[in-house]
Amino acid sequence: MRYFKSDNTAAVSTEILAAIAEVNHGAALAYGADQWSERLDAVFGQFFETRVRVFAVSSGTAANSLSIATFCPPWGTVLTHAEAHIERDECGAPEFFTGGAKLSLVTGAGAKIAAADLKARLAWFEPHVHGVQPRMLSITQATERGAVYSPAEIRALADIAHASQMAVHMDGARFANAVIAQKVSPAELTWRAGVDVLSFGVIKNGGMNAEAVVFFDPDRVADFEFRRKRAGQLACKGRYASVQLTSYIETGLWRRNAERANRLAAKIAAAAPQLLSEPFATNQVFMKLGDERIAQLSREFGFYPWGPTGSGEARFVCSWDTPDEDVEALCAALRAMA
Amino acid sequence: MRYFKSDNTAAVSTEILAAIAEVNHGAALAYGADQWSERLDAVFGQFFETRVRVFAVSSGTAANSLSIATFCPPWGTVLTHAEAHIERDECGAPEFFTGGAKLSLVTGAGAKIAAADLKARLAWFEPHVHGVQPRMLSITQATERGAVYSPAEIRALADIAHASQMAVHMDGARFANAVIAQKVSPAELTWRAGVDVLSFGVIKNGGMNAEAVVFFDPDRVADFEFRRKRAGQLACKGRYASVQLTSYIETGLWRRNAERANRLAAKIAAAAPQLLSEPFATNQVFMKLGDERIAQLSREFGFYPWGPTGSGEARFVCSWDTPDEDVEALCAALRAMA
């Protein structure tokens, strides 16, 4: 079976395993007091061209939820897209970590939130005790439908959010893919555009089991560290998480892996452009195939039908280590169908 | 100022105050072990023509949230209408009481959920750990737009819910108004149609500060009583809450008050039927007046503009003690406008 289900089926990059092996000698202080963990802020600070505070956690769900809980009180609400991972794929983790805050949903093509729709949704809230109060905006970069937000789009959303006392969270499970796709700097896609906290994804793009939470204002980390510990997300042997993050940046792995994943996906999109159901941008390809062709392809390829039952849509995702021959085979099959 | 803002601006019915005065002598065991509290199950059992368990709480928000928390686990979700009180007017109380369960929204005219829309929304959920699991349906009777669910409509929704492991909650803040409007029995509108737990509203219809939570299956009360205590909702001097509930039923107050409120509202609806923006059914009247007429009416009448800013819609609510002359004045003003 050739897998295009998700970039999370991929193996771990050699660079990551090498970094782990390299630190695996002798004793090191636990819980992040080791010399490698102490480099996190500096390494990511250089990457983002500003002072940051960076914390490792074990999953994207934890990264998102802890980011949100730091800014959104229990009586607050997070505005996010109806197809966002935090809404659809985390089993209510943001609600758990915040102590019962609400997600308030916005719809929009490409799983993107448009500024006008954000404004319209905000108009429903009133500053009284009867309703939850908007305190956070969470956007996904790249989105759950493979689209990206440009720096200008982020800025427009962030300005609206900040004017309403909302902090801006970016779920960057595929942040590297979005950076590569847009040929902009990590800084331009985050703090320069108004992002306050980023879930910086590493696992889907070559990592093993560490993601980074990046705060762009070191003074607003608030009680994040207590919440992380309390959630069982403070790694005992911190070095093994931290070097996944630092080597991801310092070896350029983030760029190489995302470039390859995006490039392979581009081939798939180009194989049957008339079938595309979403404009192609990153490492995800969405196609309207119809149920019959989906069934046919499923004999040889592993992938997810997308959307509600009967939509006839399918999603193909390439990762850093999707085999070239699997991509060729899929392209050939799609060309034959188109 | 003549008030049509809500039925919660009304005073308390004489019958309720008399019942309170009547039990106000001597010592009585606290926390519901008094003789009056012990009558709750029997009185409501007769009213609903079945065995029930009944618990007093201090507010509708508490009644709804505790009902929901009894059936819906933290990783569950409550399907409800986007305009439901539990979604829009309780500051996230269901999320708080459940430990972070989610509300999943369905839209529909009249703030009602249609069976087909419930099915369509359910189709989005999958029985895996990545998403929250539907465990409860909550409908409002009468709805936030004054509509009612018929026994057949409730049955259709309940059958869908029960087939998906969901319990059925009815927010009956205006339950008496819905019963009167439909000329059906309380039993027909609840357990006979598949309702598992009812927030039985008393306060808006003549009560002071007690609502009833009614479980129609005494074996499914689960840990409700622990949750009620833990939420500060177990009244110390229980008799004063319990007699509000029993006298509401036994004196026929529920019927008299709802009949009057509905009758007054009917007059308003009849004064300018061409302005109605919702079909009239209970004690709420919705009209499309336009911002100018809203501003004009607001000089003499207290009422709420409804819906998003600029919708030009207004809501008028009658209570059991809305003065006849206030209704006449409003009718005259509306007739003059129409």
Place this chain on the structure above:
Amino acid sequence: MRYFKSDNTAAVSTEILAAIAEVNHGAALAYGADQWSERLDAVFGQFFETRVRVFAVSSGTAANSLSIATFCPPWGTVLTHAEAHIERDECGAPEFFTGGAKLSLVTGAGAKIAAADLKARLAWFEPHVHGVQPRMLSITQATERGAVYSPAEIRALADIAHASQMAVHMDGARFANAVIAQKVSPAELTWRAGVDVLSFGVIKNGGMNAEAVVFFDPDRVADFEFRRKRAGQLACKGRYASVQLTSYIETGLWRRNAERANRLAAKIAAAAPQLLSEPFATNQVFMKLGDERIAQLSREFGFYPWGPTGSGEARFVCSWDTPDEDVEALCAALRAMA
């Protein structure tokens, strides 16, 4: 049966019912926007001789828990006595309202916390993420064993608490009894001694179903009002709660009722002083009777054995409306036993 189980078995004072009847006419804005609720701050401000913010809730458990949740984060801990009501009698309400904060216990005679013991307990905590952080001290006035804290004792505890970033909460379910017992002013027993927030009990001393939460620094109310709404503790028809609180103060009811309760209890204590197991101070009397005498008394009197099984201790509580003849009968029985 003559009841000495608790002051919460008492009826409601005439003054309270009269105040409720007096406001029971016509419409009033809901949720605390009525003219009577708007007097709360002023009435209690005068009583405490300082600017305060006052909020009504429906129970002592709610008052305590909402007070605590306002100051103590989920990763914080509340230092309190092992016999405190918040630890032993509220089914984990503080843990629920705070989102999982911890209570850390201190022992001490009379259910009182001594300054030295507070310091010793604090020494166990370290300012790192591995342990919860002390953020609140909660003391009970009068205590669960009938003792009182003097202004000097409170000041000593508050100084320690404030030096450790802890706010000071007083559970004043029997605050009036403590004021009367000590012949000091309400101000001296609270903010002048360092109390930040008070659960001001009304129910046990003549009220029906309203308690007051009093913040002594109006700038530190924080998100209390959101939390109250979200907990179902914001009364819809606010006037009926608010006038219980204001009439309790303005008619002098707090004083008259507490004086009588304390006076009756004093008679019981004087009837068999050699049996007292706690020094007598307020309206609670603790005696070491032995299981046999407890069984004998239980035939005529309703009261609670106290402490762990087999301790042979009993508690007798007088309320504002305990009948004189019941007290006489108990005194006679005790004298016969002693």
Place this chain on the structure above:
Amino acid sequence: MRYFKSDNTAAVSTEILAAIAEVNHGAALAYGADQWSERLDAVFGQFFETRVRVFAVSSGTAANSLSIATFCPPWGTVLTHAEAHIERDECGAPEFFTGGAKLSLVTGAGAKIAAADLKARLAWFEPHVHGVQPRMLSITQATERGAVYSPAEIRALADIAHASQMAVHMDGARFANAVIAQKVSPAELTWRAGVDVLSFGVIKNGGMNAEAVVFFDPDRVADFEFRRKRAGQLACKGRYASVQLTSYIETGLWRRNAERANRLAAKIAAAAPQLLSEPFATNQVFMKLGDERIAQLSREFGFYPWGPTGSGEARFVCSWDTPDEDVEALCAALRAMA
């Protein structure tokens, strides 16, 4: 600096890294649907000689808290030792994961709970809604003071617990050390003695970042999997966690590493037996040194003073890779002091 601070400062065993490298090829289904994760139940079932359900999580805190949340409702309480890790070192994680359950503390020498003390503590609880209800007993094996529970001791505690509707949790962060110390089988120390769920520690004894939660009754897993996902503890690339657990068992690493750690610690204990403040049993050594000797040793050795400030006690922990020469140096220093 020679480190005896904790076994969590150790590196990762070669066997673990090799197992990770071995599975690092090609695509594998995410979230535990891979072939290696699917072996967990079988491998641990053989180890424990019974049918089990096993789940990987990223930390001991997560293992403990998720175990507890599966059995203990929000209105429940966990009886545990006052020095337990879940009470003192997890920043309130059990309270967070349970939605606000309480820990109720028992004291006892060696950080062990004696059956009589458990019974005495249980006597304080009553089966009514006013107090939290005991629903779980959590014991640590080996304890935070290096002691072990024998099978008979566990059985005695478990019988008491089960008779009171409490499930039995074992925090086995150092489970392997306890097995080795007692020369009994893993089965004898767990389910045969009444343990319902085990936090099986791997990290401190050679692992990287995976611990196992072991349910001994496959029918009582309840909603554990939803809670794990919701807590961000379901690893995306599951194989890298699962093979840490299976290789730990299958290569005999658990035994070799624990044997070495215990043996090294025994040397330290033997170097100055007269200074021991706790009987020696596993890989932790507690000594009463006095503040002066602690200061002196601290120049060359990294270790923790233990207990409250001024106690003069110190803890030395050996891990699987503590250098022999570090142990020799410490022994020499202690001998010189004794």
